[in-house]
Amino acid sequence: MSALKVVSSKLAAEIDKELMGPQIGFTLQQLMELAGFSVAQAVCRQFPLKDKTEAEKGKHVFVIAGPGNNGGDGLVCARHLKLFGYNPIVYYPKRSERTEFYKQLVHQLNFFKVPVLSQDEENWLEYLKPEKTLCIVDAIFGFSYKPPMREPFRSIVEELCKLQDRIPIVSVDVPTGWDVDKGPISQPAINPAVLVSLTVPKPCSTYIREKHTAHYVGGRFIPRDFANKYGFEPFGYESTDQILKL
Numbered sequence: 001m002s003a004l005k006v007v008s009s010k011l012a013a014e015i016d017k018e019l020m021g022p023q024i025g026f027t028l029q030q031l032m033e034l035a036g037f038s039v040a041q042a043v044c045r046q047f048p049l050k051d052k053t054e055a056e057k058g059k060h061v062f063v064i065a066g067p068g069n070n071g072g073d074g075l076v077c078a079r080h081l082k083l084f085g086y087n088p089i090v091y092y093p094k095r096s097e098r099t100e101f102y103k104q105l106v107h108q109l110n111f112f113k114v115p116v117l118s119q120d121e122e123n124w125l126e127y128l129k130p131e132k133t134l135c136i137v138d139a140i141f142g143f144s145y146k147p148p149m150r151e152p153f154r155s156i157v158e159e160l161c162k163l164q165d166r167i168p169i170v171s172v173d174v175p176t177g178w179d180v181d182k183g184p185i186s187q188p189a190i191n192p193a194v195l196v197s198l199t200v201p202k203p204c205s206t207y208i209r210e211k212h213t214a215h216y217v218g219g220r221f222i223p224r225d226f227a228n229k230y231g232f233e234p235f236g237y238e239s240t241d242q243i244l245k246l
């Protein structure tokens, strides 16, 4: 295990609560926008379009969004990827009815002409071919996932596991199926090529295979004294970057 700065799931939830509490007053929408923006930047850093052929530039980034806020990060990420010149497609099989906000994120994707597959799309795997797909963004589950995995996500993640050696997966915050503190202790569980930890890495990130997985931190929205209060130093982001490769 590396000497990475990490915070437990309990502390991560406390950080979120305080950031969105009455004293600080961030809204979830603000943080999600920055989180999704960071993930889009990490995709650009890892899979730059510069010097690519037109065929490679036309490949899809397949974004799979789960039912909670991790999924929301994915929806935001897809919109920014489109602005960055990528070709995202979104699969959002279980849509949250909790807040109007998620519907608004889908409207925004329609506005940007980002295809959002129908909820009961049976042929979603057709979009996942090494020759057609640049990478997959795994925005299925983040730090609130509790096994065992329920359908339809179990079948989806099982399919992704079969493909992950041929198409790189970019996991948002926590690789889907991993316990946020203990890592890949149950199946199915994704083995990502890229992990983008948000705010601060969670303990599960110490279980990534360093040679196999590029690790970025993103979600650049806390000041030094707040980080210190939770026991870590802020990350050394350069210039206007929203991500830092660890």
Ligand SMILES: NC(=O)C1=CN([C@@H]2O[C@H](COP(=O)(O)OP(=O)(O)OC[C@H]3O[C@@H](n4cnc5c(N)ncnc54)[C@H](O)[C@@H]3O)[C@@H](O)[C@H]2O)[C@@H](O)CC1
Binding pocket: 015, 016, 028, 031, 032, 035, 066, 067, 068, 069, 070, 071, 072, 073, 140, 141, 142, 143, 144, 145, 146, 147, 148, 149, 150, 151, 153, 172, 173, 174, 198, 199, 200, 219
């Ligand atoms: N401060 C931060 O770091 C921020 C974090 N955000 C994101 O928010 C995520 C946490 O979001 P949430 O708390 O909404 O949780 P998640 O998005 O991790 O998952 C919650 C959803 O998954 C479902 N679920 C949980 N276990 C399941 C199982 N076994 N089978 C099927 N469904 C299951 C729940 O019913 C719920 O709908 C973070 O990981 C991060 O990606 C950002 O959106 C905002 C800022």
Ligand SMILES: [K+]
Binding pocket: 070, 138, 139, 140, 141, 142, 171, 172, 173, 174, 175, 176
């Ligand atoms: K994830």
